[in-house]
Amino acid sequence: MPDAAAVRVLTLVAGSPAGPGTTLYEEVRRAARRLPVTPRSTAADELAFLRMVQPHRAPGAAEPLRLALIRLVTGVAVRRPYRRHGARYGHPMLLLVEQRGMQVAVRAGHDVVTGAHLLAAVLAMHDELVRDGRPVRPDVHRWNQAGEILAQHGATASAAVRALAGLPPADDERRLDGLPDKGWHQPKALLAAPAHGRSELGALRGASLAAFRRGDPYAGTTHLLVELLADPAGPATRLLRLLDVDPSTVRADAQGCLTGD
Structure with missing residues (x-):
């Protein structure tokens, strides 16, 4: 199991302003401190930890009980508020995007x-999955097609990162x-981290x-792409224009993926 990815996933879920809260924060911090950290951690590694792509390990290999328990607790924590009134995401995917977005801003x-x-974070995660040849599982792909849609229109992570220089907040x-604030924690940024x-x-x-x-089981990157491009003057829309990509066409494709059209 990719230990660096485990640390990243556990700590971002605990520390995220949209995350489960302080009790889980302390639990995963204690667990993360016990894990040996290896230097390499890509989107595929992080998603494999959450069983959204196939992990690089032998079939039937035993999984540490503690990590299995933390994965279960994490899943319950991100789903329960979503099921009550739509707060949180109902799934860890957007937590990963949120954390990657902060890294892109830094x-x-x-x-x-x-x-x-x-938007740049979604592209970066998609590029890493393609590079590593590790697509997400079909059931996860159903609600997480934003990177694929953007790539089909010619957007790339490297071009997006370069274009960000011309898009100060x-x-x-x-x-x-x-x-929307019902059920959401007050957003807090870590010390010296960018504000939300x-x-x-x-x-x-x-x-x-x-x-x-909509009655969907959780929010994924396809839902996120539709919302990112809802504002014709928003930063994600302007970024796509800098990449010579038509935001309205991309948004229409994302909406079509959600409805099955």
Whole structure:
């Protein structure tokens, strides 16, 4: 099992402002400290830890009981609030995207995470899965096709990261009033980490609520892509235009994937 990925997944779920809370935070921090860390950790490794892609291990190999228990607790924690009123995501995938978006913002030198960073994060995770030849399971793919849709329109992670230099966060990104807040934790950024922006949280929470209202089992990257491109003047929309990709066509394709059209 990729131990670095285990540490990353456990700590991001515990520390995320959309995550399960302080009790799980302490539990996974204690578990993470006991795990040996290896330097390599890609999207495929992290998703394999959560059983969304096939892990690199022998069939029938035993899994440490503690990690299996933490995986179970994590799954329950991200699903329960979603099932009550659409808060959280109902699935760990968007937690991974949220964390990757923060990393993208840091590397871009931005002090606020925006929808553009989330879009670049989705592209980066898709590129890593393709590079490693490890697609997500079919049941996970049903609600997580954003990277594939973007790639079909010619968007790449490397081009998106370069274009971010011309998309500094807008001044109103720090205004969080009016966002869906029922059941959501007050957003908090880690020390010296970028703040959570309005377009980022609006898209993530909007994706969760949209999936809940549709009756979908959880929110995935396809729901997120629809929400990211809902604002014609939003940062994700502007990023796609910089990549010479038509945002309205991409959004229509994402909506079609959700409805099965």
